[in-house]
Amino acid sequence: MSTRYFGAPIPRNEDRRLLSGQALFVDDVELPGLLHAAFLRSSIAHARIRRIDVTTARKRAGVVAIYTAADLGDYWRPGPLLVPPPPIAGLMFNQRTQVPLAKDKIRHVGEPLAIVLAENRYLAEDALADIEVEVEPLPAVVDLENALSESAARVHGDVAGNIAARAHQRKGDYAAAAAKADHVIRRRFRYDRGASNPIETRGIVASWDARAGHLTVWDTTQAPVFLRNGLAGMLGLSERQVRVIAPFVGGAFGPKIMLFYPEEVVLPWVAIKLNRPVKWIEDRLEHFFATTQERGQIHDAEMALTRDGKILGVKDTFLHDTGAYDPYGLTVPINSQCTLLGPYVVPNYESSFTAVFTNKPAVTPYRGAGRQHGVFVIERLLDIAARELGIDRAEIRRRNFIPPEAFPYNNEIIYQDFAPLEYDSGNYGPVLDKALDMLGYERFVTEEQRRLRAEGRHVGVGIVCYVEGTGIGPYEGAKIQVQANGKVSLVTGIGTQGQGHYTSFAQIVADRLGVDVRDVDVVTGDTDQFYWGAGTFASRGAVVAGNAVNAAATVVREKILRLAAEHFECAEEDLVLADGAVAIAGVPGKSIRLGELALKANPMRGAVRPGTEPGLEATQYFGPPRGATANGVHAMIVELDPDTFVLTINKYVVVHDCGTVINPLILAGQVHGGVAQGIGNAFYEQLVFDDQAQLLNASLADYLLPTALDVPRVELGHTVTPSPLNPLGIKGAGEAGAIPVGPLFAQAIEDALGLPAQGVELLEIPLSPNRLWELVMKGR
Amino acid sequence: MDTERCTVVVSVNGVRYEREVEPRLLLSDFIRHELRLAGTHVGCEHGVCGACTVLFDAEPVRSCLMFAAQANGHEIMTVEGLAPAADRLHPLQEAMHAAHGLQCGYCTPGILMTLVAFLKDNPRPDEAQIRAAISGNLCRCTGYQHIVDAVMRSVA
Ligand code: FES
Ligand code: FES
Numbered sequence: 001m002s003t004r005y006f007g008a009p010i011p012r013n014e015d016r017r018l019l020s021g022q023a024l025f026v027d028d029v030e031l032p033g034l035l036h037a038a039f040l041r042s043s044i045a046h047a048r049i050r051r052i053d054v055t056t057a058r059k060r061a062g063v064v065a066i067y068t069a070a071d072l073g074d075y076w077r078p079g080p081l082l083v084p085p086p087p088i089a090g091l092m093f094n095q096r097t098q099v100p101l102a103k104d105k106i107r108h109v110g111e112p113l114a115i116v117l118a119e120n121r122y123l124a125e126d127a128l129a130d131i132e133v134e135v136e137p138l139p140a141v142v143d144l145e146n147a148l149s150e151s152a153a154r155v156h157g158d159v160a161g162n163i164a165a166r167a168h169q170r171k172g173d174y175a176a177a178a179a180k181a182d183h184v185i186r187r188r189f190r191y192d193r194g195a196s197n198p199i200e201t202r203g204i205v206a207s208w209d210a211r212a213g214h215l216t217v218w219d220t221t222q223a224p225v226f227l228r229n230g231l232a233g234m235l236g237l238s239e240r241q242v243r244v245i246a247p248f249v250g251g252a253f254g255p256k257i258m259l260f261y262p263e264e265v266v267l268p269w270v271a272i273k274l275n276r277p278v279k280w281i282e283d284r285l286e287h288f289f290a291t292t293q294e295r296g297q298i299h300d301a302e303m304a305l306t307r308d309g310k311i312l313g314v315k316d317t318f319l320h321d322t323g324a325y326d327p328y329g330l331t332v333p334i335n336s337q338c339t340l341l342g343p344y345v346v347p348n349y350e351s352s353f354t355a356v357f358t359n360k361p362a363v364t365p366y367r368g369a370g371r372q373h374g375v376f377v378i379e380r381l382l383d384i385a386a387r388e389l390g391i392d393r394a395e396i397r398r399r400n401f402i403p404p405e406a407f408p409y410n411n412e413i414i415y416q417d418f419a420p421l422e423y424d425s426g427n428y429g430p431v432l433d434k435a436l437d438m439l440g441y442e443r444f445v446t447e448e449q450r451r452l453r454a455e456g457r458h459v460g461v462g463i464v465c466y467v468e469g470t471g472i473g474p475y476e477g478a479k480i481q482v483q484a485n486g487k488v489s490l491v492t493g494i495g496t497q498g499q500g501h502y503t504s505f506a507q508i509v510a511d512r513l514g515v516d517v518r519d520v521d522v523v524t525g526d527t528d529q530f531y532w533g534a535g536t537f538a539s540r541g542a543v544v545a546g547n548a549v550n551a552a553a554t555v556v557r558e559k560i561l562r563l564a565a566e567h568f569e570c571a572e573e574d575l576v577l578a579d580g581a582v583a584i585a586g587v588p589g590k591s592i593r594l595g596e597l598a599l600k601a602n603p604m605r606g607a608v609r610p611g612t613e614p615g616l617e618a619t620q621y622f623g624p625p626r627g628a629t630a631n632g633v634h635a636m637i638v639e640l641d642p643d644t645f646v647l648t649i650n651k652y653v654v655v656h657d658c659g660t661v662i663n664p665l666i667l668a669g670q671v672h673g674g675v676a677q678g679i680g681n682a683f684y685e686q687l688v689f690d691d692q693a694q695l696l697n698a699s700l701a702d703y704l705l706p707t708a709l710d711v712p713r714v715e716l717g718h719t720v721t722p723s724p725l726n727p728l729g730i731k732g733a734g735e736a737g738a739i740p741v742g743p744l745f746a747q748a749i750e751d752a753l754g755l756p757a758q759g760v761e762l763l764e765i766p767l768s769p770n771r772l773w774e775l776v777m778k779g780r
Numbered sequence: 781m782d783t784e785r786c787t788v789v790v791s792v793n794g795v796r797y798e799r800e801v802e803p804r805l806l807l808s809d810f811i812r813h814e815l816r817l818a819g820t821h822v823g824c825e826h827g828v829c830g831a832c833t834v835l836f837d838a839e840p841v842r843s844c845l846m847f848a849a850q851a852n853g854h855e856i857m858t859v860e861g862l863a864p865a866a867d868r869l870h871p872l873q874e875a876m877h878a879a880h881g882l883q884c885g886y887c888t889p890g891i892l893m894t895l896v897a898f899l900k901d902n903p904r905p906d907e908a909q910i911r912a913a914i915s916g917n918l919c920r921c922t923g924y925q926h927i928v929d930a931v932m933r934s935v936a
Contacts (some may be wrong), residue, residue, distance in 0.1 A: 015877040018885030019869060021819015021859040025886065028818035122804065199823040199831055199920050200886040250821070250886025251920045284824040498884030498921045665880045672923030673883060700828035700918065708911040708924040737923075 005507035005517050009665035013518060014248075014502040023248040026203035026218045027281045034205075035064055037267065037280035038124035040114040040131050041289060042106040045142075045359040045693035046153065047135035049104055052113055057130035062123035065274060066131070067266070068114045069103035075269055076100055079260045080230060083329035085165065086418045093165040096156045097327040098362060100265040106135065107155055107324035108359050109694060110289020112262050117270060117278060140359045140693040144298055144319045147356045155324055155357035164322045164355040165330055169337060171412035172348030174304070177313035181304035185384050189299040190764040191373045191742065193321070193687040194680070195291070196366045197705060198497075200250020201282035202291055204263055206271035216243045217268055220250075221525075222257035223535030225493045228527040230260060231268055239531065246495035246525030253677070254366040255292045256497065257537045258328065263290070288698035292328075293687065294366035296321030297336060297373045303381040304348075309389050309396040313348030316340060316377060320355045323362040330355065332363060332370035334416045335469070339739075340374030341411050341421070343428045343467050343631050344400040349413070359693040365537065367677055368738045371468060376765060379464045379743035387756060393747070394436055397465050401428040408724075417472035419626035424731075425721050426631050426657065432465065434717045435633035435655040439463075444637060458642050459650070460752025463635045466740040470630050470658070470732025471543025471723075475623030476533040478548040480509060480556050482616035486580050486595030488513055488520045490552075492545050493533025495525035499541055499734065500666040505549045507662055508728075512553035513560065514577030515594065532621070539630075539732025542662060547726045548622040555618035560594065563601055563616070567592060628723035630731040632656035634675075634740045636712075638748045645769035645776075647683065647749070655717035659731035667733055668716055674737015676711045681738065682745040684710065686766045742766075755779070790851045792817065793861030801848050808832045810848035811858060819859040819889050823918070830917035833890035834858050840897040859889035862896065872896060875934035876927070883921035891917045895931060904935060 017023040054066040069076050079097040102111045114131055118124035139153040146152055147162040155162055178184055205218040215237065221227050221244070228244040235242070249256065263280050271278045282290060299318040305311055320333040333353045341349065386396040402409050404427040411421040436442070444461055452459045478492045490509055496502065506520035523529050533545070561572040564582040568575075568590055576585045583591035598616045637651040654671055661667050684704040688696045697703045722729025742765035749755070749772065750762050760779035764771075785800045792815060799814055811820050811834065823829035825844045832843045835857040862870040869877070872895060882888045891914055898913040899905070905913065910931045911924070919927065 011877050011880060015882060015885075016869070018882055018888055019859075019873040019876055019892070020863055021817070021889055023885060025818070025821070027812070027822070030813070030816065121809075122802070197920060198884070198886070199829055199918060200821070200884070201823075248886075249884065250823075251884040253920070284826065284829075498882075500883070669880050669883055669922055669926055672925045673921045674923075676923035677920070699826055700824045701826065705918050705920065707915045707918065708928070709915045711923050711925070713925055713928075714923065 005510045007661060008663070010503055010507060010517055010663055011665065012500050012503040013506055013522070018248070025200060025248050025250060026205060026220050029205045029218050029279070031207055031277040033276050035117045035119065035274065035276050035278045036121040036124050037278055038116050038121060038128055039112040039263065040116065040128045041110045041112055041286065042102065043109065044106065044135065044137055045109045045140040046138040047106045048138065049102060049106060050134040050136055053132040054114060057116065057127045060127045060130060062119045063116060063127045064119065065117045066114055066127070067270065069101040072100060072269065075234065076103065079327055081329060082259065082327055083331050085330050086334065086414045086416065088167050088169060088414050091167045093330065094159050094163065096159065096325055096357065098262060098325040100262045108361050110286065110361065115266050115270065117274065142358060142689055142691055142693045144321055144356050144358065147358055155359055159357060162357040164326045164357050166352070166354050167330065168352040169413040170350045172313065174313040174315045174348045174350040177348040178304040181312050182307040183305045183385070183389060184302055185381055185388065186302040187381070187384065187763055189301060189377050189380060191295050191297045191376055192766060193293050193296045194685045195288060195293050195687055195703065196253040196255045197287065198251030198253055201284060201287045202256065202261065203281040204267045205277065205279045206268040207277035208271040208275060210275050214241050214243070215268055215272065216245065218245045218247060219264065220256055221246050221259060222252045222495050222497065222537060223259060224495050224525045224527050225531055225533050226535060227259050227264065228531065234265065235268060235272065243528045249495060249497040252497035254294070254369060254537065255364060257535055258292045258364045284700060285698055288695055289361055292362045292364040293323070294332060294363050295373065296363065299373070299377050301377050301381060303385060305385050305389065307389065309385060309391045309399050311344055311346050311400050314340070314346050314378065315350045318353045320353050321358050321360065321363060322355045323358055323360045325362040326355065327362060328364035331365055331416045335370030336373040338374065338413060338415050338421045338469065339371040339467065340378050342375065342378045343402060343426065343465050345402050360689060367674065368735050371735065371739045372681070372742055375466045375740050376742045379740065380746060380763060383747050394432060394441065394463050398429065398432060402426065415469060415627065417627055422626060423467065423629040424723050424725050426629060427719065427721050428631060430719050431631060431633050431655050431657055434719065435463065435635045435653050438653045438655065438715055438717055439635040439637065439651060441635065458640045458752045459637060460748045460750070461637050462744040462748030462751065463633065464740040464744045464747065465633050467629050467631045468539065468736050468739055469627045470539035471624060471730070472540055472627040473544070473623045474534060475621050476545040476548045477530065477619060477621040478545060478552045479530055479619040480552040480617065482556065482594050482598040484595050484599050486519065486593055488515055490520055490549060491523045491529040492549065493530045494536045494541055494545050497536065499670070500663065501541060504542055504662045504666055505546065508546060508549050509553045512557050515580045519580065539734035543628060543726060543730045543732050544622055544624060546662065546730055547728055548620055550728055551620035551622055552618045555620060556616055559616050559618065560597060563597055564592060567600065622726070624725045626725065628659065628725050628731040630658040630733060630736055632736055634744050636744060636748055638752055640749060640752045642753065645772040649712040652712045653715045653717070654737065655719065656733070656736055657719045657721050658733040658736065659721060659723045660729035661718065661720070662730065670733050671716060671737040672714050674735060675714050675741065676706050678738040678741025679711055680706045682742045682765055683767055686768070786849050788848050788852045790854060790856060792856045793858060803847065803849050805848045806844055807846040807848050807851055808843040811843055817858050817860050821886055821889055823886065828918070830894060831887050831890040833893045833917070835893055835897060838897065840894050859892055862892060872934050875930040879926050879930035879933050881922065881927040881930035887917060887919040891919065891927060899935065907932065
C-alpha cells in the first residue's frame, strides 16, 4: 500500500465549511413552529422544595407551557449510571444520579426546577421571573473534609457522611518498603475545580414527527449513539424511531460526553407532548452551573526512597469531590489513582480514596479526567525528593523510568476500562533527553540562570513527565462505501468536536483505496447513518475508530480488487488502485473508475453468484484488548516579576510519544490546545465557591480563560513507539497537552522565586499571582 | 405582551434587509435567527469571547453587545461575506486552512472578522502585534499558535 496521506500534515477537509460560516451547529437548526425553552434554576445550593407555583408565569403572552417535576409523572426518574465501578475488591459505591427537574430537594445552584416553553427565548426568560418558588434552605456542603463529619448536612438524605464511594488498590507492600527506606517524604496536595468552557455551550433541538412516529434530536453530545439508545428506552420507543445528530460541535473536552443532562431528558419529552419542535441553548451563565465540572481533590501522599533517589513505594490517600451526583461512576478518581504511577517503577503502591458528595455541580471527566491530579502528586513528590536528596530533577526521573525492555509493564492495579493497568509499550529515556536538549536545560541551569539571577532576574525551569492512558474500548465501527460518482463515503458513530476526524479518517481510506483524500466524504455523529459505538472520549477517536476505518477500508479494497479482476479477467496481483481507478499495471487502456465499478457491483437485472454482497461496501469494528499508553515530557523556562508575580513563559517544550502519527498537523494542534487548557488550569482558572456553595465568578470576565497573550509558542518534538495493541500502532493524544502543566508550573515558579529557601512549597493548583503573593507572605 | 416594534433597515454583506423587531433584540440574534446568517457565533453574550464579532461600518464590533435597532441604516459584514466567490476563499481563510488555524471552528468567524479589520490597518504585523490583535477573542481549542502562524503566512 502506498502511504501518500497517512502520516502527512494534510490540511483539513472540514475547514472550508467552518471558515465560510456554512457548518451546521446545533443553534443553527431552525424549524417551522420552533419553540424556545428556558429553565428556572435554583439560586441556592441546598434546600427542600416547598412549593413551585407557575400560574402567573403561564399567563404571560407568548408562553406556551411550563412544566415542573410533578408534570413529568412516571417519566421522572434519576439518570442512568454511565460507568459502573470497576471490579476492585472491597469497593463501596453509592449511586446517586442527577434528576430531570428537581422534585423534593435542590442539591446545587443551577439545578433546574422548571422549564418554560415560549415563542422565543426572550419571552421564555421573561416568564422565569413570574414563577414563585418557596424553599426551606439547608446548610450547604462545600468543604470536602467537613462533608465527612457526623454533623455535616447530607446532600443525599440517606447517605451518611456524604460518602459516594471508597476504593483501595495496592501492589506490593508499602509499609514494608517504607520501613527499609532511607528517606520518606510526606505532603498534602490540593487540586481545585475548573470548568471546561468550550466556546460553544451545550444545546439541544428536539423535533417529533407524529405521523412517522419519529423523533429527531440535534445535540452537542460526544456520544450520539448512546444518547439515542437511552432516549428510546426512556420514551418507550424503539431505537429506529429516534435519530440523534451531533452536528459540528464547538469544542467539548469531556463534559459533553455526560448524559443524560436534565435538558436532554426534558426537551424530547416536551417536543412529543406539545408536538412542536423545541430548542434550548445553554447560555454562558448556565454553563457554569448546568454543565459538569472537574477536579477538586485533596491528597495526603508519601513517597519512600533510597538515598540515591530510587522510589521504593508510594502511599496516597485522597478525597475526591464528586459534586451533587455521581453519574460517571469512578472514572475520574480511578484515573487519578492509576496515572499517579506515571512512567516510573513504583514497586509498592498503596492508594485509597473517598469520593464525597457536595452541593456543587456534578463532577465528570474534563480533558485529563483525573490524570492531572495523579501526575501532580507524583511529580511534586519527585521534585521534593530531588531537592532533599541533592539529585538533579531530570536525573531523579531518569533513574526511576520503567526500562524499555520491561514492556508490556503490568502495574497490577485496575484501570478505568476495567482491565489491569498494563502499559503496552514505551521508551521513556529518549523522550526526556530530547526535551532537555530542546530546552537547553544543561546550559540554562549551569550558565544562563546564574547569569540572569546575578542580574536580579527571577528565572526558573520546570521539567515533568507523564503517561496518558488512551484509546480504551469497548469498540467503534465504520462503514465505507464507494459511491457511483467515485467519491467514497465513510460513516462512523463517534461525534467530532474539532479533532479533525473528517481528515484523519479520510487519510486512512484514501491510501487504502487510492483516491484523493478530498474525495472521502466523512459523516460522524448521525445515528441514522451509523448506530454502533460508544463515543468520543479518553483520547480514543483515532485509536479505536481509526482502526475500524482501516479494517473497513481493507475489506472494501479486497472487494474492489476481486470485482476488477473478474471484470478484466486478470489476477488480482496485476491490479493497481490509484487516482480513483483500478487498472492493470502496465497495460494502457485497461482501467476502470471506482464509481463505474461500484455500479457494476449493484446489477439491476440478471443473476449473481450465491453469497454475493451488493456494492463496494464494508462495515467493520475494532475493539482493543485494553488502552494504549502514550507518554511525554513538558519543560519550560519562566520568569516572574517578584513584586506582582506576573509570569512570563520564555520557552515551552513538549516531547511526546503517541505511537504512529496519522496527521502531524492535527496532532500539533491537539497538543497546543491541551497546553493552553493546562496553562489555564495551572495559573488562570479557578471556580470560586463561597461557604454557601455559591459560585462567585460565573462569567468569562471573572473566570479567566487564557488568551493569545498568555499561551506561549510551543516547541514540539516526537518520538514514535508504536502500540502493539492495534494494527495501525496508534496511541491517543487528545489529553496529553493538558495533563502535566500543573506540576510544571509549580516546579518552575518555585525555582524562579527560590521559594524552598524561604520555606515555601507550591503544593496546590491552580496558582495565580494573588495566590503566590498569599503563600509567599505566609512564608515570611 | 408589550409589542412595541421598530424597523431596522440594514445592509449585510451587500444585501439590503428590512425587518420589524423588538427593541431589545440583540444584533447577534438578529443576524443569526432573523437573517439566518448563522456563521456569526455566540459564545458568551457578555462581550468577552469575541465569537460574535462582525464588521459594523468596517469596524469590528461584538454583535452581542448591540441591539439590532442600533444597526438601522448601517452596513454590516459577516463571515459569510468574506469569500470573494462561492468557490474561492479570502486569503486569510486560505491561510487559516493551510496552517490548521481552527479546530472546532466555533471561534473562527469572530477571529476572521477581527483579523480582517486589523490587517487592513496593519498589513505587516509581527507576532506580538498579531497576538495582541486576537487577545480579545477566546479560542478553547487551538492554543492560538496555528492562528498566529496563519496570519503570518497570509501576510508573508
Ligand atoms: S458572544 Fe459576543 S463577545 Fe461573546
Ligand atoms: S477552534 Fe474551537 S474555539 Fe477556537
